[in-house]
Amino acid sequence: MTKPVFIRKLCLYEYEIPLKTKVFIRGVSYATKKGLIIGIEDKDGNKSWGEISLLPPTEERIKNCVRWFEENYNCILGNVDVSSYEIPPEVKFSLINAIEEIDSEKRNNDEITIKTNALLAGDYNVIIKEAKMKNEVGYSLFKIKLGAYSVAESVDLITQIREIIGREKYIVLDLNCKWELSKTLELEERILSKNILYIEDPVRELDELPDYFKLSPIKAGMDEFLENGDLQIENIFEEFSEKIVFVIKPSVLYGTEIWDKVVNNKLCKKVFTSAWETGVGLRGVLKEVFKYIANVDFVGLDTYSFFKYDIIEPPLLIMCPQISSKILKEKFVIIEQRIKLIQIWEK
Numbered sequence: 001m002t003k004p005v006f007i008r009k010l011c012l013y014e015y016e017i018p019l020k021t022k023v024f025i026r027g028v029s030y031a032t033k034k035g036l037i038i039g040i041e042d043k044d045g046n047k048s049w050g051e052i053s054l055l056p057p058t059e060e061r062i063k064n065c066v067r068w069f070e071e072n073y074n075c076i077l078g079n080v081d082v083s084s085y086e087i088p089p090e091v092k093f094s095l096i097n098a099i100e101e102i103d104s105e106k107r108n109n110d111e112i113t114i115k116t117n118a119l120l121a122g123d124y125n126v127i128i129k130e131a132k133m134k135n136e137v138g139y140s141l142f143k144i145k146l147g148a149y150s151v152a153e154s155v156d157l158i159t160q161i162r163e164i165i166g167r168e169k170y171i172v173l174d175l176n177c178k179w180e181l182s183k184t185l186e187l188e189e190r191i192l193s194k195n196i197l198y199i200e201d202p203v204r205e206l207d208e209l210p211d212y213f214k215l216s217p218i219k220a221g222m223d224e225f226l227e228n229g230d231l232q233i234e235n236i237f238e239e240f241s242e243k244i245v246f247v248i249k250p251s252v253l254y255g256t257e258i259w260d261k262v263v264n265n266k267l268c269k270k271v272f273t274s275a276w277e278t279g280v281g282l283r284g285v286l287k288e289v290f291k292y293i294a295n296v297d298f299v300g301l302d303t304y305s306f307f308k309y310d311i312i313e314p315p316l317l318i319m320c321p322q323i324s325s326k327i328l329k330e331k332f333v334i335i336e337q338r339i340k341l342i343q344i345w346e347k
Contacts, residue, residue: 005099006079009041009346012069013339014062017278018308021122024148025276026224027178028056033276033307036065037339040098048101049334050094051281053251053274065090066342077347093254097284112290112325116318117172119302120161121145124153128160134302135165139321141197141298142169147176151183155190162194174200177224181208181215188216198245201225206232213240221271223247226258233258241268245297249275250288266295273300279312283328290325299323311338 016034023030036052054061068088076082082095118139120127131142142165146154154173161171173196175184184202200221203212206228212220213236222244225233237244246262252275253259262268272289274282282304289299301318310316312332 005102006043007040007077007347008043009039009344010069010073010076011039011344012066012342013037013039014342015278015311015339017311017338019306020308021126021306023121023306024145024176026056026176027147028058029148030058033278034058034062035276035278035281036062036094036342037278037280037311037334038094038098039334040095040102042102046102048098049280050096050098050101050284051251051277052090052094053277053281054090055252055275070343073345077345089254089256089259090251093251093284094281096254097281097287100287101283110325112293113322114289114293114296114299115140115322117141117143117298117300117302118321119143119145119300119305121306124157127157128164131161131164134321135169137320140169141172143172143174143200143300143302145174145176147174147178151187151190154187158191158194158196167195170197171195172197172200172221173202174221174223175202177201177204180204181212184212185215188218192217200245200247206236209236210240213243219243219245219269221245221247223249223273226262227252245269245271247271247273249273250285251275251277251281254288263292264295268295270296271298271300272296274303276303278307279304279310279316279332280334282316282318283332286323286325286328290328309338311335 014036016032018032019030035054038050039047041047052065054065082092118134120130120142142161144161171194181203196218198219198221201224202220203209206225220243246268248263248270274285277285282301289296304318311334313335314332316327
């Protein structure tokens, strides 16, 4: 629980960062990553930052979020305890992280380390090149985004990557809810010997998930379905819990009923992942990772390696398969030329 703080000043910015290669984010092709940054200042003049990283449909969600701030900024300014306030998860996540950043000097000094996963996304040749490079630096789990690929292309890609990384390392597939059940099952028939750990969002519709669990020998990672808040998910959780890996994006699910139900459940197999945040938002994601590290199986933060540059200096040192909690003690500054002011509100 975050303590109350008097927010004297609230600033809202937008950013757009070019990516090193075009990637499909939830089935949409992107050459840049857009998002929002909030800056807060307390009554003593202390300043800090938070990030709202919005997934597709990005433009629409950015507009909706800006509108929310324009209509509700008064509920943030002043002496407010945002941890218990009814505000959207993305906004609450960014505000709480900004507030905690002000109080960062009091953070625990114990060092914890955790291994992270490699993300393989983009064009076929880019994925092969990245697999070779990330295998050499020591990653042990490789997540391949296949939503835009055919079955034949996917089989070939998985086969090549397995040859590159060997038999001992893990492969995870991400279909981003873009494949029909029949297509997914056809792929599985052809890759059962490839030792796939789980398939994330393996079907297009929630109604298809029970049939997937009954017909597939491979576990399902649940990511986008967790955001729906559909009551049907509850029944699926109970019936097929042993076949589910929960893929949790803190900045998307923070403070929701699903977050509360899953994150503290020691029996659930969990993966914490990023939502394509910059170094500002990734600091917040890492706080949650280290807070719940005893209940987390894997961590996916490799989206960061796809940015041509960051909006903070120095950038986060997570371009390797292991991260230390000491990274959160490092000071950073915003490169203000890389963000654009939208609005300032003051108390």
